[in-house]
Amino acid sequence: MAGIKDVAQAAGVSVATVSRALSGRGSVSTAAQEAVQRAATELGYVVSSSASGLASGRTRNIGVLVPVINHWFYASVLEGISSRLMDEGYDTTLYQLTKDRIQREKIFSDFLLRQRVDAVIAVNVELDAEEVQSLHALDKPLVGVGGPLPGVPTLHVDDEGISALATQHLISLGHRRIGFIGGNEETDVDFRVPTHRRTGYEQALHKAGIQIDDNLCVGADFTMPQAYAAAKQLLGNPAGRPTALMAASDEMAIGAILAARDLGMQVPRDLSVIGVDNHDLSEMFGLTTIEQRPHEQGELAVAMLLRAIRGEEPAHAHKVDHRLVVRSSTTRPLDAA
Amino acid sequence: MAGIKDVAQAAGVSVATVSRALSGRGSVSTAAQEAVQRAATELGYVVSSSASGLASGRTRNIGVLVPVINHWFYASVLEGISSRLMDEGYDTTLYQLTKDRIQREKIFSDFLLRQRVDAVIAVNVELDAEEVQSLHALDKPLVGVGGPLPGVPTLHVDDEGISALATQHLISLGHRRIGFIGGNEETDVDFRVPTHRRTGYEQALHKAGIQIDDNLCVGADFTMPQAYAAAKQLLGNPAGRPTALMAASDEMAIGAILAARDLGMQVPRDLSVIGVDNHDLSEMFGLTTIEQRPHEQGELAVAMLLRAIRGEEPAHAHKVDHRLVVRSSTTRPLDAA
């Protein structure tokens, strides 16, 4: 393992010059620059992150907090974050916050304090004041994906706006009896995404002068199987079946489509369905949806974080836009034909 | 930020004793042990990983190499790895190896050499001799999930055995015309999982004296949409349609089920389908499958790695077992009734 001294010797300069040439901090003559570069490559020299981190206080490593990994949204955001960070020469260290409070505390009281990371990206985890405080105290920049997080630059979609748009799409097609598949208590933690999406749905109905019918609203855990089951109950009920359904996620929307099919209904003829996400599977089901691009959200979060690390303007709360993607799962209601 | 000196002072001992007490290396009197513990807690002291890493050469951080994150198998393995590592007080640093050769080289020539990790887990990435060598040269233990990897302890399922079992299940039900949905060139990299699964399929047919029919074998990219398309072609062909289908993954099997349905066929009456994985969605589709538990594979890999780090017996190549989970997507062929 070649050290900085070896490089200095081979290049015929001092270790300070090597450090400067390789890090780009401070000025170095072109000649020295080249000599160092050559020597480093030849010797296969790579700085030791521990030594560099100890001396400079910078680790070139970012901590990413996620509640789960095995889920389309989180995995996508993570991919966006890690690929962008890698481009910038940063490493990505992953901290999975389970429901376990003890473990969560351990992450904040041990893992994040051991100075392994320069900054933190929190993906859909609602940090409490104390947690934010402890990060600020360490002078670690923090950016949130999903928010808001008081005093923290965050990046988030407009959940209410998204579901209002989805609902309006259905209304504009002529639907009046519109069902809703949202979250359950378990999923309505952190930023209460399910609640916001429900609110947007209700606002859109309200604005259109449509009465809200609680019997048309069911909850699930954002997975296809639970939504399938919930939709079956909803659609199987002979009394006042909806002509359209909005689901708070595409996976749930797909579950609903499958439930409808299993009940012998045709989508969109007998039932229009709209989701939220533009999931990888949506196109195959012809699902109309509101797109949010988690991969891009991850990349954007990195951009915001790097600005913060470099001490540039904070670039506070930032809304990520969404767009309606119309496919073949929505149409006018039969009776309006 | 309290340092080790502060703790030493507060506990009335030397920094050496604090280090020993907190790391568990070397012996410390109970009295000192307690004093240190108390002082550390009181001051909120956490060792600096840079300083500790620099002095000891140990970072308590493991690098995990994955080809993709946003995929059920990898995300599951990753969850298993990270949760297990966290329990052991280790951090997880993620390196995503894209198809980009340049970036891959960068990971091996820069990222992994900067001494940020103590060891590496490679998940389904076929490291070449040079890459393995460069890790060994650094004295970094390496464990592979998916294999084999020459000279490296690996953990892997028996891909041929899995698909042989799946195929035998269909044969035992009476099927003779059994189709196969495998991978394509793009997915047949690294450990050639698609090839192995195809081999197992062919072996089972061969053993049963059934002729292999290339027209019954199609390729896809392990996703539901491509398998849906491929299955439609296969099943729509009027000449010699299969009575059963084995897919190299559950997502593909589900794609096939949906394709069959869209062609008006009933599963399992008109077509039996079996997959591999026991994916989260499989139960909802009643899919018969061969289970592999990626989360557990991740945990096991960590266990193997920790042994290696501690210099214990290597515990070489280790086969992970699989099991047949019979649900409702397979039955005897119609004409055998």
Add this chain to the structure above:
DNA sequence: CTGAAAGCGCTAACAG
């Protein structure tokens, strides 16, 4: 069992 002290490999004043 404990303390003193010598680094670990690099960065960042500082002086030139």
Add this chain to the structure above:
DNA sequence: CTGTTAGCGCTTTCAG
């Protein structure tokens, strides 16, 4: 632009 040098905060001999 460059070299010298004093640490960064901890671990680990080595003596005691």
